[in-house]
Structure formats: C-alpha cells, structure tokens
Amino acid sequence: MPPKLRGSLPRSLSRIGDNRAVFYCPSCSTWRRALSTRRSGTISSRLEHNRLSFFSSRSITTSSVVHARHVPPRLRELYDALNQIKGVATGQVDLSRLQLALRGLESEAPVIRVAVLGLNDATAARKLVRLLLADPLNSRESWEDALNAYDANTSRGLLIRYGDVSETIPNNLLPTISVPSPILKHGNLEILVSTLGTQTQLSDAHFTADTFLVPTVTIPTSHSGLANTVRYPVHRTIVCGRGVDGLVAYNGLVSRANLKNEERSVYGTIDLAVTDSQKSNDRLAFVDIDRADEALEKFRESVQNASLYERGWNGSGVQAVQDWLSSLRTDEGTLDPSLRSLITSLINSAENGVATDEKQKTQDTDSKATSDDVRASLDRSVTEWAERGHTELRGSLEEGFASKQWRGLAWWKLFWHVDDVGMITSEILEKKYLRRAENEVIWTAGRFQQAGLLEAPPAEAPKPTTNGAAIANTEEQWPAEIATSRSRLLETSIPSLQALAQRLVLFSMSTTTMTSVLSALTCVSVPTTSIYETGTMVAVGLIYSLRRQQRKWEAARTFWEDEVREDGRRALIETEDHLRSIVQEGGRRLEEESAEPDSRKTIDRARKALENVQ
CATH class of the missing domain: 3.40.50 (Rossmann fold)
Structure with a gap:
C-alpha cells in the first residue's frame, strides 16, 4: 500500500x-501573510527578505543608483566596472539583467x-x-x-x-x-x-x-x-x-x-x-514526463521496484x-x-550596442556627405567670384576716387570743404567698396547651404585676421570679411583723415595770421621798413603753410587710397580662402572626442576585471 x-x-x-502569520514586507511595501x-x-x-529580491528588481528601471552591500574585495573592481556600464551604455544593455548581475556580485x-x-x-x-x-x-x-x-x-x-x-x-x-x-x-x-x-x-x-x-x-x-x-x-x-x-x-x-x-x-x-x-x-x-512520474510512484510504493524505477527514470x-x-x-x-x-x-x-551606434552615425554622415562633383563645381564658382571681385575692386574704387566729390577735396579746397572729408570718404566706402562682391558672397553661401556644406563648421577653418584682430565667422551664415574690412576703415581710417585735414587747415590759417601780425608790428615799430619788406614776411608764411598743407594732404590722400585698395584685396583673399575651406571641409563632422571612446574604455575595463576574477 x-x-x-x-x-x-x-x-x-x-x-x-x-x-501571528501577518507581517510587513519593506521590499513590497505591503502587508503579507505567510501560511x-x-x-x-x-x-x-515569514518569508526571508533576501529570497524576495525579485520585487526589489521592479525599481531598477526607475533608479540609476546601485547600493552595494558588502561586496567581496575580490569582486569590487568588477562590481564598479559593471556599475559604470549602466551610465555609458544605458540603451545597449537590459537594466534588469544588469541589476541581477550586480546583486550576484554582492555575495560569494x-x-x-x-x-x-x-x-x-x-x-x-x-x-x-x-x-x-x-x-x-x-x-x-x-x-x-x-x-x-x-x-x-x-x-x-x-x-x-x-x-x-x-x-x-x-x-x-x-x-x-x-x-x-x-x-x-x-x-x-x-x-x-x-x-x-x-x-x-x-x-x-x-x-x-x-x-x-x-x-x-x-x-x-x-x-x-x-x-x-x-x-x-x-x-x-x-x-x-x-x-x-x-x-x-x-x-x-x-x-x-x-x-x-x-x-x-x-x-x-x-x-x-x-x-x-x-x-x-x-x-x-x-x-x-508520464513515464518518469510512473517510475517515481513505483519506487515510492516499494523499494522492491528499484529496478523498474531505474529503467523508467533513465x-x-x-x-x-x-x-x-x-x-x-x-x-x-x-x-x-x-x-x-x-x-x-x-x-x-x-559592446555590440556601441558598435551599432558608431556604424549608424557613420552611415548618417556618409548619407549627408556632399559629392566630389558638387564640391568641384562650387570650387569653380569660388574662383569665378574671386576674379569678378578683384575686377570690381579695381574699377569701382578708381571710379570713386575719380568722382567730383573726391576731387573736390583738393588741398586748396580744404578751407571750405574740411568738414566734408568724413562724409565724402564714407560715401565712397559705402557705395564703391566691393558691394557687388559682398552680395555674391551671400548668394554663394546660399548654394553652400543647399549643398549641405554649412551643416557643420569646417574643420580647421582659417580665421582671417586684420591688423592682428582675429575674426571668427563660424557663427555667421556667410563669410563677413568684406563687411568687417569696410567697418574697420569707417571706424579707424576716416576719423584719422578727417583730423589730419582739420589740423592742416588750422596750421595754415594760424601760420598766415601770425606772419601777417608780425609784418604789421614790424611796419609800425620800424618806420624805415618798406612795405615790400613787411609784405615779404607775410608771403613767406603763406607760402610755407600752403606748401606744407599741399604736401601732407596729397600724401594722406594717396596713402588712404592705397590703404583702401590693399584692405579690399586682403578682404577678397581672406573671403576666398574661407569659401574654399568650406568647399573642402564643409559638411564633414568634426573629429572630436565623443561618448563612444568613453563607452569603449568602460567596457574594456569591465571585460578585463571579469578576466581577472577566478
């Protein structure tokens, strides 16, 4: 039986x-009854709390902190390395499995x-x-x-x-x-x-x-x-x-x-x-299963059925x-x-997740890359723009310097046009200084944007300088070297030219006035002095002041014209270099340190720590 x-x-x-069988489980935050x-x-x-670790694992998706409880020293390095994977590869690993692994390392x-x-x-x-x-x-x-x-x-x-x-x-x-x-x-x-x-x-x-x-x-x-x-x-x-x-x-x-x-x-x-x-x-x-169950029941009926149990179980x-x-x-x-x-x-x-992310990013970069034919076409357009810009610079400035307003600033006309120096020179820069070239730069930048070259700043893009002042245009929608050069001339060279004209006129007038007063005093104090002798003094002062005004003003006008031409030429060259750097490197992602290298270092550290554990 x-x-x-x-x-x-x-x-x-x-x-x-x-x-007496009712107790409160802190892991479940509810009252439980054990029968x-x-x-x-x-x-x-009551049930052992550490046997109900399942319920504590419900919180692993909402908490990123793992509290180690007496991790054995030989497992500490592996525990820390594995815990860091959660921070660098959250989307690549299952957090519930990671939590299970960490809990396992908390005990021998x-x-x-x-x-x-x-x-x-x-x-x-x-x-x-x-x-x-x-x-x-x-x-x-x-x-x-x-x-x-x-x-x-x-x-x-x-x-x-x-x-x-x-x-x-x-x-x-x-x-x-x-x-x-x-x-x-x-x-x-x-x-x-x-x-x-x-x-x-x-x-x-x-x-x-x-x-x-x-x-x-x-x-x-x-x-x-x-x-x-x-x-x-x-x-x-x-x-x-x-x-x-x-x-x-x-x-x-x-x-x-x-x-x-x-x-x-x-x-x-x-x-x-x-x-x-x-x-x-x-x-x-x-x-x-049925045969195994039958064999088990046979053996439990009687140990004499051991042979039947062995055959049925095996x-x-x-x-x-x-x-x-x-x-x-x-x-x-x-x-x-x-x-x-x-x-x-x-x-x-x-590791596979990080590799997949890197591959996806590479594919995204390749899909957005601009073809070599498009870059070659844009490079030719930059060359054509540069040629037109230099032609404009030569023709427009010559036209501006030959204008009636600029000729009206001759040295002998400064006495009644000295206050017009700033207005006339500013008008020349505003109307004749590479206006068409600047507009074409904006149009060229639009082509670059359409080709996808302005989605990322060019790697190692040159930073054009003017008088040692670095001009960074990576945040501009188009190169601004021409506008910057014009602004510099308006703010620095024109005020200097205006001040020089005022000083020259003042010197000429003051010198002529002083020699005239000296001549009059001589004539009064020395009765024997003839009118011709006193007039000579006035003539000498007038000739000296006017000659000085002519020489310095003509030199200043020539220097300013050369400065404007040189600044325009330099602005064109810097803009051309900037445009060519965009053509060559624009749209390519910068080679910068990203999260992937850090992730790989963390993964390699965890793998090495695992190999070191027996």
Missing part, C-alpha cells in the same frame, strides 16, 4: 485568521535564478519541476500537491526556493513555495515556473535573448483586478514544450531569437517519447535535465559560471 499522503497546501489556506504546511516541525511565519554565494517556462501553458513545466525536485526516498510531500494544484493564472508565475514548505497567499504578489530539495540547496537555486504566453504564436513578434532570460510575470495591484507586468531577470532558462508542435515552436523561437552568446543559458525540454539515441544534447532534451530523459541543473553549482571561491555567463552577455551587449 502506498504511504498516506499529507494534506495538501490548499487546505491550509483556510487558516488566514492567524494574526505553511508542516512536514517536521514548525514552519517559519549568489542565488542563481532559473526560469522554467512552458510554451503557451505551464502544465508541462510544473510537472517537470516536480519530478526534478522530488525526493524518491520520501513519500509524496505537500509541496508536490501544491505544485500540481496550482492552476491559477500562469502569467503570474510561481517562485520555488529552498526551505520549509510554505506559500504566500495566491492573490498576494508572487506566489512562493519553499521546497527542501538538495538540488536547490547545493546549487543555491531559485526556480520561477511561468509561461512564455501567447505572444510566441505571433508570426510578426520580435524575439531576442530577453524573451527567454527576462520573462514577465503579472503582479496584481488591487482587488479591482488591475495588475502590473514585471520583468523577472534570470540566469538560466528551461523552455518546456509538449509534442511535435512544441518541438517545432521551440526551434522556431530559438532561431528567431538569435541567442548568440546566450546559447548555453537556454535549455529546451520537449515532452515527447523518442528513441534513446535521440534523448538529449547540450541544448535540448526529450523527456517522457528511459524518461528527466535525468539529463536534472544533471543540467546540478551542473550550475560551482566550487567555493570561484565566480559562479551562470553569473559569469550573465556578465559576459551584458558586456557583449554593451
């Missing part, structure tokens, strides 16, 4: 009136999370987990009945951990069962039983490694039926399907997900009876899955292989 089974867990759920069944002794009335014996996910439903997954954790030397235990009886919404998931048999209230966050299984204890494992959901049936759904390694569970938020979907990152995943359809679906999911570096982290089990030669490999196992293929679970444990003092695999995956994801 089979041994009498103990009462199943659902019966114990009626004992909710025991206030238990008894196998031998009194079960703890991290908890390894394994998800057992059913395809579309969790029936086969629950049966497989029961067979993996069941102790054939003991009679059927209450947690087995609880696991079999768990037929609520499978999207909520079911968490299985090592410990005495207990379970949270079904409508309270993530239901949890504690199982005294040696596999869980020795491997420090937690198992999430859930399902991939109906999304796997969608032909246009997008699948990645996160589809398997970051399953989602539904957490109810109120009695109204509202719920939140929470990401639950794990280290390893077992995908459980049934029949030929499950095998086809699993192969399709794996091929579309393109697991790459996560191949060893995903293990498939298909409930399908096959020949012994096709039982399993390192990525897929065929199991016969023939079912479940042992291969159990061996895969047992292989997850590691030697003390070394980094857990599952944790190392997770960290390697995160580093690779960050």
Whole structure:
C-alpha cells in the first residue's frame, strides 16, 4: 500500500485568521501573510527578505543608483566596472539583467535564478519541476500537491526556493513555495515556473535573448483586478514544450531569437517519447514526463521496484535535465559560471550596442556627405567670384576716387570743404567698396547651404585676421570679411583723415595770421621798413603753410587710397580662402572626442576585471 499522503497546501489556506502569520514586507511595501504546511516541525511565519529580491528588481528601471552591500574585495573592481556600464551604455544593455548581475556580485554565494517556462501553458513545466525536485526516498510531500494544484493564472508565475514548505497567499504578489530539495540547496537555486504566453504564436513578434532570460510575470495591484507586468531577470532558462508542435515552436523561437552568446543559458525540454539515441544534447532534451512520474510512484510504493524505477527514470530523459541543473553549482571561491555567463552577455551587449551606434552615425554622415562633383563645381564658382571681385575692386574704387566729390577735396579746397572729408570718404566706402562682391558672397553661401556644406563648421577653418584682430565667422551664415574690412576703415581710417585735414587747415590759417601780425608790428615799430619788406614776411608764411598743407594732404590722400585698395584685396583673399575651406571641409563632422571612446574604455575595463576574477 502506498504511504498516506499529507494534506495538501490548499487546505491550509483556510487558516488566514492567524494574526501571528501577518507581517510587513519593506521590499513590497505591503502587508503579507505567510501560511505553511508542516512536514517536521514548525514552519517559519515569514518569508526571508533576501529570497524576495525579485520585487526589489521592479525599481531598477526607475533608479540609476546601485547600493552595494558588502561586496567581496575580490569582486569590487568588477562590481564598479559593471556599475559604470549602466551610465555609458544605458540603451545597449537590459537594466534588469544588469541589476541581477550586480546583486550576484554582492555575495560569494549568489542565488542563481532559473526560469522554467512552458510554451503557451505551464502544465508541462510544473510537472517537470516536480519530478526534478522530488525526493524518491520520501513519500509524496505537500509541496508536490501544491505544485500540481496550482492552476491559477500562469502569467503570474510561481517562485520555488529552498526551505520549509510554505506559500504566500495566491492573490498576494508572487506566489512562493519553499521546497527542501538538495538540488536547490547545493546549487543555491531559485526556480520561477511561468509561461512564455501567447505572444510566441505571433508570426510578426520580435524575439531576442530577453524573451527567454527576462520573462514577465503579472503582479496584481488591487482587488479591482488591475495588475502590473514585471520583468523577472534570470540566469538560466528551461523552455518546456509538449509534442511535435512544441518541438517545432521551440526551434522556431530559438532561431528567431538569435541567442548568440546566450546559447548555453537556454535549455529546451520537449515532452515527447523518442528513441534513446535521440534523448538529449547540450541544448535540448526529450523527456517522457508520464513515464518518469510512473517510475517515481513505483519506487515510492516499494523499494522492491528499484529496478523498474531505474529503467523508467533513465528511459524518461528527466535525468539529463536534472544533471543540467546540478551542473550550475560551482566550487567555493570561484565566480559562479551562470553569473559569469550573465556578465559576459551584458558586456557583449554593451559592446555590440556601441558598435551599432558608431556604424549608424557613420552611415548618417556618409548619407549627408556632399559629392566630389558638387564640391568641384562650387570650387569653380569660388574662383569665378574671386576674379569678378578683384575686377570690381579695381574699377569701382578708381571710379570713386575719380568722382567730383573726391576731387573736390583738393588741398586748396580744404578751407571750405574740411568738414566734408568724413562724409565724402564714407560715401565712397559705402557705395564703391566691393558691394557687388559682398552680395555674391551671400548668394554663394546660399548654394553652400543647399549643398549641405554649412551643416557643420569646417574643420580647421582659417580665421582671417586684420591688423592682428582675429575674426571668427563660424557663427555667421556667410563669410563677413568684406563687411568687417569696410567697418574697420569707417571706424579707424576716416576719423584719422578727417583730423589730419582739420589740423592742416588750422596750421595754415594760424601760420598766415601770425606772419601777417608780425609784418604789421614790424611796419609800425620800424618806420624805415618798406612795405615790400613787411609784405615779404607775410608771403613767406603763406607760402610755407600752403606748401606744407599741399604736401601732407596729397600724401594722406594717396596713402588712404592705397590703404583702401590693399584692405579690399586682403578682404577678397581672406573671403576666398574661407569659401574654399568650406568647399573642402564643409559638411564633414568634426573629429572630436565623443561618448563612444568613453563607452569603449568602460567596457574594456569591465571585460578585463571579469578576466581577472577566478
């Protein structure tokens, strides 16, 4: 006769009136009640807080701060380097998986999370987990009945951990069962039983490694039926399907997900009876759940059925899955292989993401690049503009200097035109100083803008200078050397020329006046002096002052004309150089240090720190 089974867990759920079982969980920020069944002794009335790290992971997407709690010294460098990846490659790595890796580095014996996910439903997954954790030397235990009886919404998931048999209230966050299984204890494992959901049936759904390694569970938020979907990152995943359809679906999911570096982290089990030669490999196992269950029950009926149990258990293929679970444990003092695999995956994801961003930026730059033919055409237009500009400079200024107004400023006319010097010279600069060339520069800049050459400042663009004053035109919509040169002449040379004319007129008038007064005094004081002698003094003073005025004013006029021509020529040359630099380098992105080099340095540091950890 089979041994009498103990009462199943659902019966114990009626004992909710025991206030001693009620406690407040700071991680969940809600009141919880722990119920238990008894196998031998009194079960703890509250769940261990560190076993509910899942709920604390809900905040990882809203918080960028990771608080280290007693990180082992040998893991500190790796912890810090991995934590920095979150800052430089946020868009390239899954933050929930990164948080899981950081939590694992906070202990020498991290908890390894394994998800057992059913395809579309969790029936086969629950049966497989029961067979993996069941102790054939003991009679059927209450947690087995609880696991079999768990037929609520499978999207909520079911968490299985090592410990005495207990379970949270079904409508309270993530239901949890504690199982005294040696596999869980020795491997420090937690198992999430859930399902991939109906999304796997969608032909246009997008699948990645996160589809398997970051399953989602539904957490109810109120009695109204509202719920939140929470990401639950794990280290390893077992995908459980049934029949030929499950095998086809699993192969399709794996091929579309393109697991790459996560191949060893995903293990498939298909409930399908096959020949012994096709039982399993390192990525897929065929199991016969019914045969394994029958063998387990036979052995529990009587130890005399050991041979039947051995044949049935080994023939079912479940042992291969159990061996895969047992292989997850590691030697003390070394980094857990599952944790190392997770960290390697995160580093690779960050590196691939940065490389993808760099490639995309390069493609964007190339797509916006101006062709060589367009640049050659624009360069020819600059040459033609420069030729027209020099022709204009020569012709327009000659016309301005030959005008009636400028000739009206002859040295002998300064006495009645001295106040017109500033007005006449300013009019010449405003009307005759490269007006057409400046307008054509604006039109040429419009062509550059249309060709995409002004989207970024030219690399190493020359900064034209005038009298040592640097003129930076990178913020201008077109080169402003001509306008700047004209403004300088208006502000500096014209006032100097105006002041010189006034000084010359004043000197001539004062000198002539003084010699006239001296001549008159001589004539009065010296009666013998003739009128001719006194007149000579006046003539000498007048001739000297007028000759000086003529010589200095004509020299100033010639110097100013040459200065205007030279400044115009220099402005044309500087504008031409500026335009050619835009043609050659315009539209190209500047070679400057960006975020990618910093990201690569951080990733390389994390990879090196991982290699240094045993």
